[in-house]
Amino acid sequence: MTTRPKTSDPVTPRVIADLRSDTVTTPTPEMRDAMAHAAVGDDVYGEDPSVNELQAEVARLCGMEAGLYMPSGTMTNQVAIALHTRRGEEVVCAEGSHIYEWELGMMAAFSGVVPRFVPAPLGVPAPEEVRAAVRHSVHQSPTGLISLENTHNKAGGTVIPLEVLAGIRAVADAEGLPLHLDGARVFNAAAALSVPLSEITRHFHTVSVCLSKGLGAPVGSVLVGRAEHMRQAHRYRKMMGGGMRQAGVLAAAALVALRGGPARLAGDHRRARVLAEALVNAGYDVNLAAVQTNIVYATIPDAAARSAAWARSGVLANALGPDSVRFVLHHQIGDEALEGALRVLTA
Known part of the structure:
Protein backbone atom coordinates (compact mmCIF):
# COMPACT_ATOMS: atom_id res chain seq x y z
CA MET A 1 0.00 0.00 0.00
CA THR A 2 1.34 3.40 -0.97
CA THR A 3 1.21 6.11 1.62
CA ARG A 4 1.06 9.73 0.73
CA PRO A 5 3.73 11.98 2.13
CA LYS A 6 2.55 14.16 4.96
CA THR A 7 2.26 17.85 4.28
CA SER A 8 2.74 20.41 6.99
CA ASP A 9 -0.21 22.52 8.01
CA PRO A 10 -0.12 26.10 6.76
CA VAL A 11 1.42 28.42 9.29
CA THR A 12 -0.93 31.09 10.58
CA VAL A 40 -31.83 35.24 33.28
CA GLY A 41 -35.44 35.01 32.16
CA ASP A 42 -37.42 35.29 28.93
CA ASP A 43 -36.65 38.74 27.59
CA VAL A 44 -39.40 38.63 24.95
CA TYR A 45 -41.79 38.56 27.93
CA GLY A 46 -39.75 41.31 29.60
CA GLU A 47 -38.69 38.89 32.35
CA ASP A 48 -34.90 38.83 32.05
CA PRO A 49 -33.55 40.74 35.07
CA SER A 50 -30.08 41.27 33.60
CA VAL A 51 -31.52 42.69 30.37
CA ASN A 52 -33.91 44.92 32.33
CA GLU A 53 -31.01 46.23 34.41
CA LEU A 54 -28.96 46.97 31.29
CA GLN A 55 -31.83 48.75 29.55
CA ALA A 56 -32.56 50.89 32.60
CA GLU A 57 -28.91 51.83 33.10
CA VAL A 58 -28.34 52.88 29.48
CA ALA A 59 -31.58 54.89 29.52
CA ARG A 60 -30.52 56.63 32.74
CA LEU A 61 -27.09 57.54 31.34
CA CYS A 62 -28.78 59.01 28.28
CA GLY A 63 -31.43 60.87 30.28
CA MET A 64 -34.21 58.85 28.63
CA GLU A 65 -37.28 57.08 30.00
CA ALA A 66 -36.62 53.55 28.76
CA GLY A 67 -34.44 51.31 26.64
CA LEU A 68 -34.67 48.13 24.57
CA TYR A 69 -31.77 45.70 24.07
CA MET A 70 -31.19 44.33 20.57
CA PRO A 71 -28.57 42.18 18.84
CA SER A 72 -27.03 44.98 16.76
CA GLY A 73 -26.81 48.68 16.05
CA THR A 74 -28.27 48.11 12.60
CA MET A 75 -31.40 46.76 14.25
CA THR A 76 -31.69 49.61 16.76
CA ASN A 77 -31.24 52.18 14.00
CA GLN A 78 -33.76 50.55 11.72
CA VAL A 79 -36.31 50.08 14.49
CA ALA A 80 -35.95 53.80 15.25
CA ILE A 81 -36.54 54.69 11.61
CA ALA A 82 -39.66 52.50 11.58
CA LEU A 83 -40.89 54.20 14.76
CA HIS A 84 -40.60 57.71 13.40
CA THR A 85 -41.54 57.46 9.73
CA ARG A 86 -44.29 56.46 7.33
CA ARG A 87 -43.82 54.80 3.96
CA GLY A 88 -42.82 57.16 1.17
CA GLU A 89 -41.07 59.64 3.45
CA GLU A 90 -37.44 60.76 3.50
CA VAL A 91 -34.80 60.57 6.21
CA VAL A 92 -32.46 63.56 6.25
CA CYS A 93 -28.96 62.35 7.10
CA ALA A 94 -25.34 63.31 6.66
CA GLU A 95 -23.52 62.06 3.60
CA GLY A 96 -21.72 58.81 4.36
CA SER A 97 -24.12 57.87 7.15
CA HIS A 98 -23.99 54.29 8.40
CA ILE A 99 -27.77 53.92 8.14
CA TYR A 100 -27.35 54.20 4.37
CA GLU A 101 -23.83 52.98 3.60
CA TRP A 102 -23.72 49.83 5.75
CA GLU A 103 -27.28 48.83 6.59
CA LEU A 104 -28.09 47.18 3.25
CA GLY A 105 -31.00 49.35 2.13
CA MET A 106 -33.02 48.32 5.17
CA MET A 107 -34.70 51.71 5.53
CA ALA A 108 -36.28 51.13 2.12
CA ALA A 109 -36.88 47.40 2.52
CA PHE A 110 -38.45 47.56 5.99
CA SER A 111 -39.82 51.08 6.42
CA GLY A 112 -40.34 52.12 2.79
CA VAL A 113 -38.36 55.35 3.18
CA VAL A 114 -35.36 56.83 1.38
CA PRO A 115 -32.45 59.03 2.47
CA ARG A 116 -31.87 62.65 1.58
CA PHE A 117 -28.23 63.52 2.14
CA VAL A 118 -26.79 66.78 3.38
CA PRO A 119 -23.15 67.84 3.06
CA ALA A 120 -21.12 66.97 6.16
CA PRO A 121 -17.50 68.17 6.14
CA LEU A 122 -15.66 66.02 8.68
CA GLY A 123 -18.99 64.33 9.39
CA VAL A 124 -20.64 67.50 10.71
CA PRO A 125 -23.74 68.77 8.87
CA ALA A 126 -24.57 72.45 9.31
CA PRO A 127 -28.02 73.23 10.77
CA GLU A 128 -28.84 75.45 7.78
CA GLU A 129 -28.07 72.55 5.40
CA VAL A 130 -30.37 70.30 7.40
CA ARG A 131 -33.12 72.92 7.29
CA ALA A 132 -32.73 73.29 3.52
CA ALA A 133 -33.11 69.51 3.07
CA VAL A 134 -36.50 69.34 4.81
CA ARG A 135 -39.45 68.83 2.47
CA HIS A 136 -43.14 69.52 3.17
CA SER A 137 -44.37 69.99 -0.42
CA VAL A 138 -47.15 67.80 -1.80
CA HIS A 139 -44.99 67.43 -4.93
CA GLN A 140 -42.07 65.78 -3.13
CA SER A 141 -41.49 63.01 -0.63
CA PRO A 142 -42.04 64.62 2.76
CA THR A 143 -39.38 64.50 5.44
CA GLY A 144 -40.20 62.09 8.24
CA LEU A 145 -37.00 62.07 10.30
CA ILE A 146 -33.62 63.72 10.80
CA SER A 147 -30.83 61.29 11.73
CA LEU A 148 -27.28 62.08 12.85
CA GLU A 149 -24.25 59.85 13.47
CA ASN A 150 -21.86 60.66 16.32
CA THR A 151 -19.07 59.77 16.02
CA HIS A 152 -19.20 59.66 12.21
CA ASN A 153 -17.51 56.43 11.13
CA LYS A 154 -16.87 57.12 7.46
CA ALA A 155 -15.60 60.64 8.14
CA GLY A 156 -12.94 59.17 10.43
CA GLY A 157 -14.58 58.89 13.84
CA THR A 158 -15.29 62.61 14.01
CA VAL A 159 -17.36 64.33 16.69
CA ILE A 160 -20.32 66.70 16.24
CA PRO A 161 -19.86 69.81 18.42
CA LEU A 162 -22.54 70.41 21.04
CA GLU A 163 -23.56 73.74 19.53
CA VAL A 164 -24.23 72.04 16.19
CA LEU A 165 -26.39 69.41 17.93
CA ALA A 166 -28.37 72.20 19.58
CA GLY A 167 -28.79 73.96 16.24
CA ILE A 168 -30.05 70.83 14.49
CA ARG A 169 -32.45 70.08 17.35
CA ALA A 170 -33.82 73.62 16.92
CA VAL A 171 -34.40 72.85 13.23
CA ALA A 172 -36.18 69.60 14.12
CA ASP A 173 -38.42 71.38 16.61
CA ALA A 174 -39.22 74.19 14.17
CA GLU A 175 -40.09 71.70 11.45
CA GLY A 176 -42.03 69.36 13.75
CA LEU A 177 -39.67 66.43 13.09
CA PRO A 178 -38.16 63.74 15.31
CA LEU A 179 -34.38 63.56 15.67
CA HIS A 180 -32.55 60.23 15.96
CA LEU A 181 -28.93 59.56 16.87
CA ASP A 182 -26.92 56.65 15.54
CA GLY A 183 -24.67 56.56 18.58
CA ALA A 184 -22.60 53.54 17.61
CA ARG A 185 -19.60 55.28 19.23
CA VAL A 186 -21.38 57.99 21.19
CA PHE A 187 -19.32 57.16 24.29
CA ASN A 188 -16.23 58.02 22.22
CA ALA A 189 -17.84 61.35 21.36
CA ALA A 190 -18.54 62.05 25.03
CA ALA A 191 -14.95 61.17 25.93
CA ALA A 192 -13.56 63.43 23.22
CA LEU A 193 -15.75 66.34 24.39
CA SER A 194 -15.14 65.57 28.10
CA VAL A 195 -18.87 65.73 28.84
CA PRO A 196 -21.39 63.31 30.35
CA LEU A 197 -23.18 61.16 27.79
CA SER A 198 -26.47 62.93 28.48
CA GLU A 199 -25.02 66.25 27.27
CA ILE A 200 -25.06 64.71 23.79
CA THR A 201 -28.14 62.50 23.94
CA ARG A 202 -30.48 65.11 25.44
CA HIS A 203 -30.87 66.67 22.01
CA PHE A 204 -32.51 63.54 20.52
CA HIS A 205 -35.85 61.76 20.63
CA THR A 206 -34.26 58.32 20.23
CA VAL A 207 -30.65 57.15 20.50
CA SER A 208 -29.01 53.90 19.39
CA VAL A 209 -26.17 53.07 21.80
CA CYS A 210 -23.80 50.32 20.67
CA LEU A 211 -22.09 48.36 23.45
CA SER A 212 -19.93 46.07 21.28
CA LYS A 213 -17.71 48.74 19.70
CA GLY A 214 -15.73 51.14 21.87
CA LEU A 215 -16.98 49.68 25.15
CA GLY A 216 -15.99 46.13 24.19
CA ALA A 217 -19.14 44.12 25.01
CA PRO A 218 -19.46 40.87 23.03
CA VAL A 219 -22.95 41.59 21.62
CA GLY A 220 -25.62 44.20 21.43
CA SER A 221 -27.00 47.72 21.27
CA VAL A 222 -29.70 49.50 23.24
CA LEU A 223 -32.30 51.83 21.74
CA VAL A 224 -33.44 54.48 24.21
CA GLY A 225 -36.23 57.03 24.16
CA ARG A 226 -39.71 57.56 25.54
CA ALA A 227 -41.36 54.57 27.22
CA GLU A 228 -44.18 54.67 24.68
CA HIS A 229 -41.69 54.48 21.83
CA MET A 230 -39.94 51.51 23.42
CA ARG A 231 -43.24 49.64 23.69
CA GLN A 232 -43.72 50.14 19.95
CA ALA A 233 -40.06 49.26 19.32
CA HIS A 234 -40.60 45.90 21.02
CA ARG A 235 -42.98 44.93 18.22
CA TYR A 236 -40.56 45.99 15.48
CA ARG A 237 -37.72 44.12 17.18
CA LYS A 238 -39.87 40.99 17.17
CA MET A 239 -40.68 41.48 13.48
CA MET A 240 -36.97 41.61 12.69
CA GLY A 241 -36.25 38.45 14.67
CA GLY A 242 -34.53 40.27 17.50
CA GLY A 243 -36.20 38.52 20.44
CA MET A 244 -33.28 36.75 22.13
CA ARG A 245 -35.10 35.02 25.03
CA GLN A 246 -32.57 34.37 27.87
CA ALA A 247 -30.34 37.21 26.74
CA GLY A 248 -29.16 37.96 30.25
CA VAL A 249 -25.96 36.02 29.60
CA LEU A 250 -25.13 38.72 27.03
CA ALA A 251 -26.54 41.63 28.98
CA ALA A 252 -24.41 40.73 31.99
CA ALA A 253 -21.23 41.10 29.92
CA ALA A 254 -22.60 44.31 28.41
CA LEU A 255 -23.12 45.74 31.91
CA VAL A 256 -19.46 45.09 32.70
CA ALA A 257 -18.48 46.90 29.49
CA LEU A 258 -20.88 49.77 30.20
CA ARG A 259 -19.47 50.34 33.68
CA GLY A 260 -15.79 49.91 32.89
CA GLY A 261 -15.43 50.75 29.21
CA PRO A 262 -15.85 54.55 29.11
CA ALA A 263 -12.78 55.15 31.29
CA ARG A 264 -10.58 53.37 28.72
CA LEU A 265 -11.65 55.40 25.70
CA ALA A 266 -9.22 58.28 26.19
CA GLY A 267 -6.37 55.77 25.91
CA ASP A 268 -7.77 54.47 22.62
CA HIS A 269 -7.96 58.04 21.32
CA ARG A 270 -4.38 58.78 22.37
CA ARG A 271 -3.09 55.65 20.63
CA ALA A 272 -5.05 56.52 17.49
CA ARG A 273 -3.26 59.86 17.34
CA VAL A 274 0.11 58.14 17.80
CA LEU A 275 -0.72 55.76 14.96
CA ALA A 276 -1.91 58.56 12.67
CA GLU A 277 1.21 60.65 13.19
CA ALA A 278 3.45 57.63 12.66
CA LEU A 279 1.72 56.88 9.35
CA VAL A 280 2.20 60.49 8.25
CA ASN A 281 5.87 60.33 9.17
CA ALA A 282 6.15 57.12 7.13
CA GLY A 283 4.89 58.98 4.06
CA TYR A 284 1.20 58.04 4.08
CA ASP A 285 -1.59 60.59 3.66
CA VAL A 286 -3.74 60.98 6.79
CA ASN A 287 -6.11 63.87 7.49
CA LEU A 288 -5.05 64.53 11.07
CA ALA A 289 -7.98 66.90 11.60
CA ALA A 290 -10.27 63.88 11.26
CA VAL A 291 -8.41 61.84 13.89
CA GLN A 292 -10.54 62.88 16.85
CA THR A 293 -11.34 59.55 18.50
CA ASN A 294 -10.28 55.93 17.89
CA ILE A 295 -10.43 55.69 14.06
CA VAL A 296 -7.71 56.45 11.52
CA TYR A 297 -8.19 56.48 7.75
CA ALA A 298 -5.07 56.52 5.59
CA THR A 299 -4.74 56.99 1.84
CA ILE A 300 -2.54 54.11 0.73
CA PRO A 301 -2.07 53.07 -2.91
CA ASP A 302 -3.10 49.49 -3.71
CA ALA A 303 -4.74 49.25 -0.30
CA ALA A 304 -5.90 45.64 -0.59
CA ALA A 305 -2.46 44.32 -1.44
CA ARG A 306 -0.78 46.41 1.23
CA SER A 307 -3.23 45.32 3.94
CA ALA A 308 -2.77 41.68 2.86
CA ALA A 309 1.00 42.04 3.22
CA TRP A 310 0.58 43.55 6.69
CA ALA A 311 -1.71 40.67 7.66
CA ARG A 312 1.02 38.19 6.73
CA SER A 313 3.22 40.04 9.21
CA GLY A 314 0.58 39.94 11.94
CA VAL A 315 -1.17 43.32 11.66
CA LEU A 316 -4.79 43.33 10.50
CA ALA A 317 -6.48 46.39 8.98
CA ASN A 318 -9.43 46.91 6.64
CA ALA A 319 -8.95 48.09 3.07
CA LEU A 320 -12.18 49.99 2.39
CA GLY A 321 -11.43 51.10 -1.15
CA PRO A 322 -8.70 50.97 -3.78
CA ASP A 323 -6.59 53.48 -1.85
CA SER A 324 -8.16 53.66 1.62
CA VAL A 325 -7.28 51.69 4.76
CA ARG A 326 -9.09 52.03 8.09
CA PHE A 327 -7.44 51.36 11.44
CA VAL A 328 -9.49 51.23 14.65
CA LEU A 329 -8.03 51.29 18.15
CA HIS A 330 -9.72 49.47 21.03
CA HIS A 331 -9.11 48.45 24.63
CA GLN A 332 -7.28 45.23 23.68
CA ILE A 333 -4.60 47.19 21.81
CA GLY A 334 -2.26 48.55 24.46
CA ASP A 335 0.95 50.50 24.03
CA GLU A 336 3.05 47.37 23.49
CA ALA A 337 0.75 46.00 20.78
CA LEU A 338 0.69 49.39 19.08
CA GLU A 339 4.49 49.56 19.07
CA GLY A 340 4.61 46.14 17.43
CA ALA A 341 2.06 47.23 14.86
CA LEU A 342 3.97 50.40 14.05
CA ARG A 343 7.13 48.39 13.35
CA VAL A 344 5.18 46.49 10.66
CA LEU A 345 3.20 49.41 9.26
CA THR A 346 6.11 51.79 8.91
CA ALA A 347 8.78 49.32 7.77
Missing part, protein backbone atom coordinates in the same frame (compact mmCIF):
# COMPACT_ATOMS: atom_id res chain seq x y z
CA PRO A 13 1.04 34.21 11.47
CA ARG A 14 0.84 35.43 15.04
CA VAL A 15 -1.50 38.39 15.26
CA ILE A 16 0.38 41.35 16.69
CA ALA A 17 -2.55 43.74 16.49
CA ASP A 18 -6.06 43.43 15.06
CA LEU A 19 -6.92 46.95 13.96
CA ARG A 20 -9.81 46.06 11.65
CA SER A 21 -12.48 47.33 14.05
CA ASP A 22 -13.32 47.80 17.71
CA THR A 23 -15.85 44.99 17.22
CA VAL A 24 -13.09 42.35 17.24
CA THR A 25 -12.49 42.45 20.99
CA THR A 26 -13.13 39.29 22.99
CA PRO A 27 -14.86 39.09 26.40
CA THR A 28 -12.64 39.85 29.36
CA PRO A 29 -12.40 37.41 32.29
CA GLU A 30 -14.72 39.71 34.27
CA MET A 31 -17.27 39.57 31.45
CA ARG A 32 -17.05 35.80 31.23
CA ASP A 33 -17.57 35.49 34.97
CA ALA A 34 -20.61 37.79 34.78
CA MET A 35 -22.02 35.71 31.92
CA ALA A 36 -21.58 32.48 33.88
CA HIS A 37 -23.47 33.84 36.87
CA ALA A 38 -26.09 36.00 35.13
CA ALA A 39 -29.67 36.00 36.32
